[in-house]
Amino acid sequence: MKSIEWLSCVKRGCGIGQYSDLIAQKLRAKDINIQLHRKGNPNDYATAFPHRSLRNLRDYVAPYYLKKHLDQLETSSDIYHADNIDAFTALVFSKKSEVQKKYVTIHDVIPIACAHLNWFQDRYYRFQLKQGIEKSEKIFTVSHFSKRDIIKHTGVHEKKVNVVYNGINHNVLYPNDQQVENNIFTIRYIGGLGVSHKNATALIEVARILEDQNISYKMQIGSGNADLTLLPVLVEKYKIKNVEFVGFVPDDQKRSFLAEADCFLFPSLYEGFGFPPLEAMACGTAVVASNCASLPEVLGDAALLSDPKPDEMAKNIIKILKNKELQKELEEKGIRQSQKFTWENTVNELLTHYQS
Incomplete structure (x- = not known):
């Protein structure tokens, strides 16, 4: 394996952002050549692409800025893995779209299952979901429940969806040495x-x-x-x-x-x-x-x-x-x-x- 380009449309602070950041750190610790492309601050394993927030439209225009960034990327890697369907859409419409190993993580299909989007948001989400389902080599998700739900709502073949559980950072989250006795429950x-x-x-x-x-x-x-x-x-x-x-x-x-x-x-x-x-x-x-x-x-x-x-x-x-x-x-x-x-x-x- 020569190298991995990990793609994200979000910053480190949110849930998906932390998912990408922690995976990039762990892969790098294994001497894997990985570069994370995301919004936010750059470091030795993460490249920040320029973007404009455009207030409430920031989630909808982020793939455009990631696509522009990928078009200018001179490196060519074995694997491109998008941490969500928005980043995968950027890959599909970029000059890197012809790479064979294009992977996407679909964490859930809450917007469809819970139907809380307006008409425009729903169409945009379904468009991105379709790109991820049809044009990825493999789909990853974070639980067997999510796998069943993705299959239910998209009809994708079960063999294309692979369950890889999230992790917990036990160096940061661990029990107290002694239980704290609260005065009130x-x-x-x-x-x-x-x-x-x-x-x-x-x-x-x-x-x-x-x-x-x-x-x-x-x-x-x-x-x-x-x-x-x-x-x-x-x-x-x-x-x-x-x-x-x-x-x-x-x-x-x-x-x-x-x-x-x-x-x-x-x-x-x-x-x-x-x-x-x-x-x-x-x-x-x-x-x-x-x-x-x-x-x-x-x-x-x-x-x-x-x-x-x-x-x-x-x-x-x-x-x-x-x-x-x-x-x-x-x-x-x-x-x-x-x-x-x-x-x-x-x-x-x-x-x-x-x-x-």
Whole structure:
């Protein structure tokens, strides 16, 4: 294998951006000649291509700027791997389109499965998805659930879709040496709030049930856009006293935020993989989650899974709150489950596919 060009239309900070960055680092550590092309700051393995944000259109014009960048790229590599369908579209319309080994990662098909796009966004997404399905040599996805969903919504042959799980960075996310004893049972959440499939209103409904039952608890919700949602309005409406919106949790504070919770609550209705609850497990925290989409596959029996209805999830919260032995069992199971997912495993599986 001579070299790999890894293509991205996003910066490092978002989920897909971190996926690309960590894979590039791991491949480089194996002395693989890899160059990551992305928005954001350049470094020894990443080249930043010039782009304009154009406000709300930035996600739609990014492939154009990546295409221009690829047209000017003088190097010729064995493998071109796009981290999403937008970057793959840039490759298809660039001068590099004739390379044989064109791969794409399709993390999920949430825009179709959850139907939350407007007419233009939906057409644009389906166009990019079609490019990835038809013109890639192989498709990678991050769970068997996502594979089934991709096949269901596109009709692509199952042999073309390959499951390679995401990893957890266990050098950054790990348990405390000693369990923090909170004065009050602390429930925490990290994740999206503004899209319906995240089911974030269930967080507030669970809090309401706990307060109605005079349960002593504290819930802290980490996300940068709470004020743009109805969640604070619901807290006010229900007169809930013990919910706090703590804002965006930076990467250097994520481990402590997760590790110092008594329970992590994740009511999502749809996940292609589901990083937040697995990251909480890696930090040694008991997890209560919905039994939807990829979550049973990724979390296994190391979490208390239930129907995403608030009353069912509240019951599981109360089970942990009242049973320290159960909490300890879930913490230990969660650590073991999270250790099955490493970026080392991810890149090893990718290399096997590249070399086949």
